[in-house]
Amino acid sequence: xxxxxxxxxxxxxxxxxxxxxxxxxxxxxxxxxxxxxxxxxxxxxxxxxxxxxxxxxxxxxxxxxxxxxxxxxxxxxxxxxxxxxxxxxxxxxxxxxxxxxxxxxxxx
Amino acid sequence: xxxxxxxxxxxxxxxxxxxxxxxxxxxxxxxxxxxxxxxxxxxxxxxxxxxxxxxxxxxxxxxxxxxxxxxxxxxxxxxxxxxxxxxxxxxxxxxxxxxxxxxxxxxxxxxx
Numbered sequence: 087x088x089x090x091x092x093x094x095x096x097x098x099x100x101x102x103x104x105x106x107x108x109x110x111x112x113x114x115x116x117x118x119x120x121x122x123x124x125x126x127x128x129x130x131x132x133x134x135x136x137x138x139x140x141x142x143x144x145x146x147x148x149x150x151x152x153x154x155x156x157x158x159x160x161x162x163x164x165x166x167x168x169x170x171x172x173x174x175x176x177x178x179x180x181x182x183x184x185x186x187x188x189x190x191x192x193x194x
Numbered sequence: 195x196x197x198x199x200x201x202x203x204x205x206x207x208x209x210x211x212x213x214x215x216x217x218x219x220x221x222x223x224x225x226x227x228x229x230x231x232x233x234x235x236x237x238x239x240x241x242x243x244x245x246x247x248x249x250x251x252x253x254x255x256x257x258x259x260x261x262x263x264x265x266x267x268x269x270x271x272x273x274x275x276x277x278x279x280x281x282x283x284x285x286x287x288x289x290x291x292x293x294x295x296x297x298x299x300x301x302x303x304x305x306x
Contacts, residue, residue: 117293128284128297129238136293173237177293180226180245181253186237 088112090185092174097191098164106159106188108174116177118150118157123187124170132159134177164192196221200285200298207305213258213272215301217285220266225287227268228295229260232282244268245290280305 090110098104108118117136121129135141135150135157147160161168171187200217207213219225226245230238240253242260250260257276261269268285285298 119293119295121295128300129295131294131296134293175238180251181228181240181243182295183240184230184238 088176088183090174090176090183092172092185092188094186095189095191097193099193100164100166102164103160103162104164104190106161106172106174106190108157108159108185110155110157110174110176110185112155112176112178112183114178115152116179118148119175119177119182120146120148120159121173121175121184122170123173129173132172161190166192166194168192196287196296198285198287198296198298200301202301203299204302205304207275207303209277209305210274213270213275213279213303215270215283215285215303217268217270217298218266219287222266222287222289224265224290226290227262228286228288229268229270230284230286230297232284234281238284242270275305277305279303 092108119134120132122132123129133148135148138152140149145162150157169192171189173184173187175182175184197220228243229241231241232238243251244262247262258272283301286295288295
């Protein structure tokens with residue numbers, strides 16, 4: 087079967103750096119994605135890692151270690167608008183399986 | 195550019211009534227299409243996916259079904275809704291071989 091584990095909640099202050107970890111167990115792994123979802127909205131794509139290492143996109147970075155079945159999303163210079171739920175997701179052959187999500191609260 | 199349309203935005207249905215949710219994609223051909231369901235405060239559960247017309251893969255046993263009558267149309271149906279069918283239903287698409295899923299705006303279904 088497949089499983090993804092990520093913390094349920096994280097709280098940080100504006101301007102800080104926060105790391106959201108994700109560990110996974112899966113058969114058939116093509117890559118790890120991250121999505122952001124604001125309350126009441128649809129998930130939006132943030133990043134994707136197919137190979138080990140760090141991918142940087144502006145204030146957001148994502149890391150993958152395939153040997154450890156582990157990845158993380160790093161958010162820098164936190165802003166109030168970053169308050170949302172963040173999901174890691176494993177990409178398989180034709181589908182994508184999501185973790186339960188991490189609710190990030192950014193405080194002033 | 196590609197766009198995905200999903201409707202209705204909200205729906206309140208009585209137990210035992212039928213359901214039909216529609217999703218269409220514009221600006222692309224032969225997309226991979228997906229239906230997800232999200233319970234309040236939870237993650238996304240994959241329900242169905244389709245890699246082509248008439249090709250449906252079901253992920254969980256349930257009283258829901260999906261159909262793909264046209265290349266860019268994906269329909270989620272039920273003959274008789276259960277209370278447990280309440281949730282936020284999301285349609286998504288991606289081009290074959292690509293990794294970024296684009297989601298529709300979702301349908302919030304409440305079964306009463």
